[in-house]
Structures are given as structure tokens and as C-alpha cells.
């Protein structure tokens with residue numbers, strides 16, 4: 001039977017509505033929901049490919065697993081014994097060492113209901129505030145700044161403002177990659193009104209920066225100086241909204257006194273930009289009828305993230321650019337439910353419904369609503385400190401859900417040490433191969449997207465329903481259910497009375513309790529219910545019981561959520577990054593996202609098509625820096641910080657400044673021989689928000705002298721589904737080489753192949769044989785082998801009937817490469833065409849350039865196809881109509897535009 005289920009995309013904070021098609025218990029397709037106000041039917045590459053991530057259960061966790069002792073292997077267990085064990089061990093630690101000896105590390109990708117139950121378990125039952133989430137790595141500076149400036153968390157703006165803004169300031173946000181569907185709305189607005197001005201503040205020349213009217217390529221970490229310099233100019237030119245400042249704010253004089261120091265010249269110097277550009281930005285911002293700023297991790301992930309946010313908010317308050325259509329400081333949430341986590345208070349520094357731990361009145365309210373006594377008034381430990389406390393033995397048991405800290409935390413060397421030290425680790429995951437899973441004493445299989453129900457809140461405070469389209473595979477269970485079951489058991493153990501706190505039998509029951517806690521608060525959702533969300537569609541908060549609709553914009557009357565109703569200016573002083581570069585570590589490392597991958601790639605890494613845009617992890621380096629050191633594109637480099645190192649290929653580019661290098665955050669031990677770039681990042685945190693500085697570290701970069709190379713590939717079976725099994729078999733071999741990466745690639749017949757690249761000083765023949773078997777390459781007559789003992793080259797090509805089914809090319813020393821011909825063989829597999837000549841002729845195919853990058857994922861159009869069409873005179877519309885690129889989801893449009901703009905206008 002065919003069904004269509006209305007739900008929400010599980011990736012970014014845009015929160016696009018989706019219609020999920022399913023047949024016979026399998027998800028078969030997806031459409032953007034034309035009625036959802038976040039996307040009106042659009043989806044980006046990631047959302048569109050969601051069905052491909054759930055085609056196969058290979059790699060899913062299907063049953064609970066438990067290990068008796070640290071050194072034992074985990075064995076499958078039934079749910080009730082796994083739940084009993086978690087409850088028993090947690091209760092034991094609490095009884096012996098007190099409630100603060102346990103911790104919960106959860107995620108902005110949990111649904112509000114999941115989050116709520118976790119928070120109630122930690123704060124209401126265990127009475128510890130040691131519950132923190134990956135939102136600490138993401139949104140906490142934005143939260144802290146909103147609270148400091150406006151008195152309450154949450155953006156004052158809404159998505160409609162994207163269309164109404166006249167000046168858009170993108171600060172540390174790469175929306176074209178990270179919030180693509182919202183970016184489509186901005187592109188359309190600018191196409192209709194070309195006088196809309198875009199200012200991009202980003203050390204890198206992103207696609208958006210290339211499209212902007214003004215790109216301020218500041219030195220990483222210098223945003224506060226920039227915003228202070230802009231404000232200085234506005235003050236001295238009298239471009240302020242004095243009436244607004246007088247009527248609605250507090251603290252301007254102190255700020256003015258501070259900003260006096262930040263002359264535009266001095267600020268521009270700190271930022272490494274032209275003073276003229278700074279002045280231009282200030283004037284466009286200050287004089288605009290509606291200035292909107294859109295900001296994300298470039299501001300938040302900093303040891304001065306709160307100040308960066310506040311300095312930007314200062315600009316808005318001083319010019320009255322807030323509370324009006326098209327104006328305001330709009331913090332974009334990253335994860336699908338970063339906002340929902342804040343609402344339920346699921347972090348170490350807050351209580352339910354935007355209440356504060358340190359406020360006795362707030363604690364009493366929550367105690368009364370939950371029917372408990374003695375909520376802890378000790379703030380819990382935020383993420384970085386939490387793992388440090390695990391490492392030092394202060395925290396003995398930790399429960400990790402829906403996040404992969406052994407990949408995503410800064411300085412993962414320390415996180416591994418922490419988890420190896422802990423007495424008891426619970427990991428609640430949907431997928432089996434993440435870097436955190438090996439540390440689990442109890443592994444709890446979670447239902448994932450398409451299989452679970454609840455709600456999420458997107459960047460504009462809009463709550464949407466998430467609905468299950470199919471049953472979860474195996475015995476996987478929804479997160480709220482798992483936590484509820486353990487909580488019931490812990491309650492029974494800790495109290496002599498009949499357990500009462502965790503009587504939830506549906507996610508709806510959880511939502512209804514959460515709603516009651518919000519009554520009278522700034523985020524009051526007393527007027528919402530599942531029924532209302534289903535009949536009237538997604539709604540924005542606040543939406544009180546007597547309201548007819550949610551509130552699109554906040555503070556429209558200039559009354560803020562502070563005690564006196566006035567917003568607060570903050571005198572923000574520029575301070576350098578936590579780890580400045582020096583002679584030993586001379587490069588500034590910046591990290592961030594790619595267009596088609598999601599975080600640790602546990603989902604997007606299952607889909608060949610999503611690797612096409614960026615097939616391999618790479619460190620981007622400026623041409624001059626590379627040339628000076630003699631690096632060529634693709635050379636393997638060792639990137640080392642004071643904490644750790646890894647090897648990555650270099651990608652030479654003009655998009656980063658000299659002295660800065662960029663690495664994507666995505667690759668980890670599932671796809672690489674190392675844990676990824678967080679082997680090197682710094683655990684320094686912002687003093688107000690405790691958010692770590694994931695964006696900046698000092699590193700040194702050297703050629704990795706690894707003459708031995710390998711490229712291997714193997715075609716998947718029908719539909720390509722078993723490439724996932726091949727990947728699982730290959731993954732453990734990666735870490736034995738100095739460099740190794742694995743990826744999936746789509747072929748031209750709807751199948752997929754797995755491709756492995758590796759490098760080392762040398763590699764034992766025995767490793768090659770294990771890789772051979774892991775890849776499922778045949779032995780015997782379907783294998784053609786060639787050895788050149790003198791040069792140490794080894795070639796193996798596997799056949800399936802008259803087609804090449806896989807290969808392994810390895811070897812090499814100075815001056816010779818054992819992998820010549822790999823690109824040609826990959827092409828053969830991709831084309832899936834029969835081989836007509838004699839088999840041994842494969843070894844003389846010779847060199848071929850690797851296929852170039854796929855820019856348009858939907859139509860599989862490559863960069864050279866686009867470049868050829870532009871050279872032949874095609875304009876943007878013709879590119880769309882002839883090649884089809886950019887005509888479906890639009891994620892590639894900024895890049896196509898950039899390729900087009902790069903060709904001199906005369907040639908168009």
C-alpha cells in the first residue's frame with residue numbers, strides 16, 4: 001500500500017516540510033511540502049536524498065547490545081535487560097557518589113519530546129543539571145547574547161524578513177551550503193529587487209561572498225573589531241536612531257565610550273580589510289530602511305562568541321534595526337531542533353521553558369509543575385567541562401544520545417580519554433559505525449527519521465510535526481520511549497513510593513506536559529496541540545492559550561523581555577582568538593561545512609551522489625602558501641596542532657587568505673584513518689556561553705612523505721545497496737595506514753561503488769590481502785593480477801562476466817606511482833559498459849584525468865560540462881535549460897553563477 005506522510009526534514013534548522021512516500025513499509029520517495037511556510041515545496045540536495053539514506057538497514061543498529069566488562073565484546077541483549085542494566089548502573093552511581101556523578105550528553109537533533117523526557121530525568125528525578133547537548137557547540141553564544149541583550153532567548157525575526165530586508169549582512173554564515181532553502185528565498189528577493197544589498201563577513205570567499213555586493217574577508221576571529229568600527233562610524237556620522245536608543249535601550253553611553261577607540265582605520269587594520277570597505281558596510285547597514293543580519297557559526301564558535309553576537313546586536317539597537325519587518329539580528333539555528341532543546345531547557349545552564357537554574361522562583365515553579373522537590377541549584381557542566389569531568393573521574397557514568405562527540409567535540413583526543421576512563425557509558429544511536437559507538441557499555445538502538453513522531457522548532461520559532469512514515473527496523477525504538485523506560489526504572493529504585501513522574505505513553509502526552517510548563521513564559525505555547533499543528537499546520541511561538549495566531553516578530557513595540565523592558569547595549573571589547581598563530585604553528589585553521597554532507601556523515605555518507613560535490617576530505621590552502629612550500633593540488637599534508645595531527649590532501653584555492661587554511665568538519669573515523677579535523681582543534685571556550693572555539697586553531701602544515709599509494713574500488717550489488725556492507729568491512733582497516741579514506745560513488749546505472757584511497761611509507765602485503773577480502777574481490781579466474789617487483793607495484797583487477805567489477809592498484813616509491821590508471825578504471829566501473837578487448841589490456845590503459853566535480857547533484861552535471869557550455873556562449877538561463885543544472889533543487893545555483901561570473905563579461 002502506498003502512503004504519503006507529512007513530516008519535517010531531519011537536517012538543518014530551516015525546518016523544511018516534507019511529504020514522505022512509502023510503500024509496503026519502505027520509504028520510496030520525498031517531496032517538499034508545498035504548504036509548509038519554511039520551504040513552500042522546495043528541498044535542497046540533502047533533503048531530496050533522504051529516501052536514499054534509508055533504503056537499506058545495513059549499518060543500522062537493530063538490537064540493544066551490552067557488555068559485561070570493559071574488555072568484553074558487546075553482546076546482543078533484549079530491551080528489558082538493557083534498560084534494567086542502565087537504570088541499575090545509574091542508580092548505583094547516584095547512590096554512591098551523588099547525582100552530579102552522572103551526566104547526559106544529548107542533541108539538538110532529538111525531537112522536543114525526546115529532549116523533554118531526558119531533561120526531566122536529569123533535573124527532575126536525578127536532580128543533577130549535568131545535562132548538556134551538542135547545541136553547546138552550536139547555539140549557546142547566540143542564546144547567551146539574546147538573553148543578555150533582550151532579556152530572553154530566541155530571534156526577534158521571521159523568515160518573511162528574508163524577503164523584506166533591504167540590506168542583508170551575512171556574518172559567519174555560509175547559508176548557500178548550510179541553509180540552502182532559505183538562501184533560495186534571498187536569491188529570489190534579490191533577483192526581483194537588485195538594489196537589495198548583500199554584505200558577507202567571512203574570512204573565506206564562499207559562493208555567497210562571490211555573489212555579494214561587498215565581501216569583508218576579515219581575519220578569523222576579528223568580528224568584534226569590525227562591528228565596533230562600524231558603530232564608531234555610525235556614531236560619528238550621526239547615523240543613529242537616537243529616539244530608539246533613548247526610548248528602548250540602556251547602556252549606550254558606556255558602549256559609546258568604548259567604541260571611541262575603534263576608529264574605522266584601526267578596526268580595519270585588525271580585520272585585515274580596507275577601511276573603505278568597513279565604512280561602506282556601516283553606511284549600507286545604518287542607512288538601510290531595513291537591515292537584517294543572518295549569522296551562524298562564524299560568530300558563535302568562538303572563545304568570544306557571545307561578544308561577537310552582542311557587538312552585532314549593538315549595531316541593530318543603535319540604528320533601531322529591530323522589531324520591524326525586514327530588520328533584526330537573526331541567529332540561524334543549525335540543527336533541526338536546536339530551538340526546541342532551548343525551549344525544554346535541555347542544557348546544563350537552563351531550566352524548562354526558558355527558566356533559570358539560579359532563580360529560586362523558577363526552580364519552585366518547575367518543582368510545582370513536576371510535583372518534585374529539591375531541584376539542584378548548582379549549574380551543570382557544559383559540554384567541554386563535562387567530558388573533562390568524565391576524564392578526571394568526577395563524572396562516572398555518561399549517557400550519550402543522538403550525537404557523536406568522539407567526532408564533533410574539539411580536541412577529540414581528550415574525549416576519547418574521557419570515555420575510556422568512564423565507569424559506564426551508554427550510547428543511544430541509530431547507526432552502528434560512528435566513532436562514539438565503540439565506547440558504549442550499553443548500546444541502545446534508536447529509531448530515526450521517517451520512523452519516529454514528535455515536534456521540532458525551526459530557526460523562526462516555528463513548531464512542526466514530525467511523523468513516522470514507516471516502522472523502525474529491527475528492535476529500534478523512539479528516543480523518548482527509551483528514556484522514559486529507563487527513567488521509570490530509576491524512579492522505582494531511588495524512591496520508596498510508586499513511580500509517578502514518567503507515565504508518558506505517547507509523544508503527545510510529553511508535548512502536552514511541556515506545553516503546560518510554558519504557560520505565562522515568553523515562549524508560551526498554551527494554544528498549541530498536536531491536533532492544531534495537524535489541522536492548521538506549523539505555528540510560531542509565542543502562541544498562548546487565548547491567541548489566534550503565533551507571533552511572527554517580537555519586540556515590535558520596543559518593549560523587551562528585561563525587567564524594565566529596555567534592551568541592553570554591551571560594551572564589547574575585541575580580543576584575539578584563544579590560540580594565535582606563532583612561528584611553530586603559523587597557520588590559522590578554520591573549519592566548517594560542505595554543501596552535501598551532514599556532520600559526521602552517518603546518514604549522508606551512505607549516499608554516493610552526496611559525495612560527488614566534494615569526493616575527498618581536503619585542506620584548502622591559498623595558492624601562494626602552497627607554491628612557496630612546493631605543494632601541488634592533491635599532495636598529502638600532515639596538519640598538526642599542539643594537541644594532535646592528521647593527514648589530508650591539499651586543495652589549492654584563492655578562496656582563503658594567505659596564512660589561513662580551511663578543513664571541512666565532516667570526515668571522521670568512519671571514512672578516514674583518523675578522527676578528522678577535531679584531532680587538532682582547541683578546547684578553549686567562551687567565558688559566558690561555554691561554547692568552544694571550533695572555528696579557530698593554530699596549526700602547522702608539512703608534506704607527508706608517503707610514497708606508497710593505493711586506490712581500490714568495488715562495485716556494489718544490484719541497486720548498490722551492499723556498498724554499505726563493503727564500507728563496514730573496510731572501515732576497521734583504514735586506521736592502519738598513515739592516510740586512508742573511503743567514499744561511495746554513484747555509477748551511471750543506478751548502482752554504486754566503494755572507493756578507497758590510501759598512502760603510507762609502505763604497507764604489508766598482508767594488509768592488502770585483508771583489504772582485498774573486505775572489498776569482496778574474487779580470487780581465481782575472475783582476478784587478473786600484475787606485479788612489478790622491481791618497482792613494488794601491484795595491480796589486481798576483478799571481473800564479473802565481461803565487466804570490470806573492482807580493482808586494487810598499489811605501490812610506488814620516489815618517482816613512480818603504483819596507482820596510475822586508477823581514474824580510468826573508476827570510469828570503467830562508473831560507465832558499467834562491457835569490456836570488449838582482451839582482459840590484460842586493462843593494464844595498458846594508461847593515465848586519465850580524474851573525473852571533475854559534480855556541481856549539480858540532481859542532474860549530475862559536472863564542472864567541465866558547465867564550463868564548456870559557458871565558453872560556447874550559454875547564459876545562466878540557457879545553462880539551466882540545456883544542461884538542466886540548477887533546475888531542480890537549486891543548491892548548485894550560487895556555484896554555477898560564480899563559474900559564469902568568473903568568465904570575463906566580454907566573453908559572455
Ligand SMILES: Nc1nc2c(c(=O)[nH]1)N[C@H]1C(S)=C(S)[C@@H](COP(=O)(O)OP(=O)(O)OC[C@H]3O[C@@H](n4cnc5c(=O)[nH]c(N)nc54)[C@H](O)[C@@H]3O)O[C@H]1N2
Nearest residue numbers: 172173174178220221296297298334335592593595598599
Ligand atoms: N550542508 C550542511 N548544512 C548544515 C549542516 C551540515 O553539517 N551540512 N549543519 C547544520 C548546523 S548544526 C549548523 S550549526 C549550521 C552551520 O552553518 P554555518 O555557520 O553557516 O556553517 P559553517 O561552515 O560552520 O561556518 C560558516 C562560515 O563561518 C566562517 N568563519 C570562520 N571563522 C569566522 C570568523 O571568525 N568570523 C566570521 N565572520 N566568519 C567565520 C567560515 O569560513 C564559514 O564559511 O549548518 C547547518 N546546516
Ligand SMILES: Nc1nc2c(c(=O)[nH]1)N[C@H]1C(S)=C(S)[C@@H](COP(=O)(O)OP(=O)(O)OC[C@H]3O[C@@H](n4cnc5c(=O)[nH]c(N)nc54)[C@H](O)[C@@H]3O)O[C@H]1N2
Nearest residue numbers: 134138402403404408428430446447448591599600602665
Ligand atoms: N571542527 C568543527 N567541529 C564541529 C563543528 C564545526 O563547525 N567545526 N560544528 C559543531 C556543531 S555546530 C554541531 S551541531 C556538532 C554536530 O555534531 P554531532 O552532534 O556529533 O553530529 P551528527 O553527526 O549529526 O550526530 C548525530 C548522531 O545521531 C545519530 N542519529 C540520527 N538519528 C538519530 C535518532 O533519531 N536518535 C538517535 N539517538 N540518534 C540518531 C546519527 O547517526 C549521528 O551519529 O558538531 C560540532 N563540531
Ligand code: SF4
Nearest residue numbers: 009011012016044047
Ligand atoms: S534546507 Fe535542506 S537540509 Fe535544511 S531542512 Fe530544508 S531540505 Fe532539509
Ligand SMILES: [Mo]
Nearest residue numbers: 137138334335
Ligand atoms: Mo550546529
